[in-house]
Amino acid sequence: MVGAVALLPVLAACSTGGQTSPTDDGSDGTKPVNIAFLGYIGGDFPEAVAQGAEDVVSADGGTVTSFDAHFDPQEQISQCQDAITSGRFQAIILVPVDPATGVPCAAAxxxxxxxxxxxxxxxxxxxxxxxxxxxxxxxxxxxxLESQVSVDVELIKEACAGASPCEIIAEISSPTDRWTNDLINGIETALGSDASVVQKVVSQYDPGQIAKALPDALNAHPDAQVFFAVSDQSALAAIPVIAQAGKTEQVKIIGLGGSGQATEAVADGTLFGTTATWPLQTGKLLAEALIESVSGSEITQASVDLLKIDTPVLITGETVGEFKPEWG
Structure with missing residues (x-):
């Protein structure tokens, strides 16, 4: 979850075709596809995904309506049921609170x-x-997971250059959140003896929680060299905290998401780096797949690795000029 999370890239270009039917009611002979966007939380990242989808369906009069489950699986299931029974929607984009939440929604x-x-x-x-x-x-x-671990480890190794062992303070959403815990555990395993995660800071993807928890973590681990955030918002929230602790030169900050604000911070050297996501392109691709499904056509791309949509994936001082952020 890009922060959430993430997370996470799509095709550089997507067509805007719609489906045709003898009963179509669009002025150009196509039938509008209205999409329910069921997210686990609101914010400018999911808004960018929804906008990307709407850029596609609006060409034929379709719309995208967003729902925010506030990290509550039962609320998301209820929102899914309401979207289905309302009769307003022909397709759904689902960002599950967890894998189990999505099963009853998909079945219904x-x-x-x-x-x-x-x-x-x-x-x-x-x-x-x-x-x-x-x-x-x-x-x-x-x-x-292996792909995300691989790119994050590359960034962390660059940030840890010259420090052995390198101490890392890392963000997780919650002790029970599978994605952020799997990511941090995978990173620590991949780093081996070269570095270690000395503390996990719980945030619920709330930058305010980072501002509260990070000072204690820095005090507990005065030799830490890296703060790794699972969202760019958390990475940005860490900047003033680390500055106030007098550790701006010592502690490198790494984000995840490729937001506009984080990209600017990488460019001016405030952030060490972040990894890219492309929410507009993601939304466009998913909308294309749903239009094809609604029309009974073969789906052109049913599987998308979000790290293979565009380049560069690693955003550092060397590559930031090549990257165009799509959110934040």
């Missing part, structure tokens, strides 16, 4: 003949699988 949508596209977390037994796993899900846009 399948029973109603409404296709579902999921992103960030796959629905089913494997939250990182690129292929649809359950009936009703027609497209998946996720980042395989």
């Amino acid at each position: 949508a399948a029973a109603a003949g409404i296709p579902v596209a999921t992103m960030e977390t796959a629905v089913g037994t494997d939250p990182y699988a690129l292929e649809p796993q359950v009936d009703g899900v027609v497209a998946v846009a996720v980042t395989p």
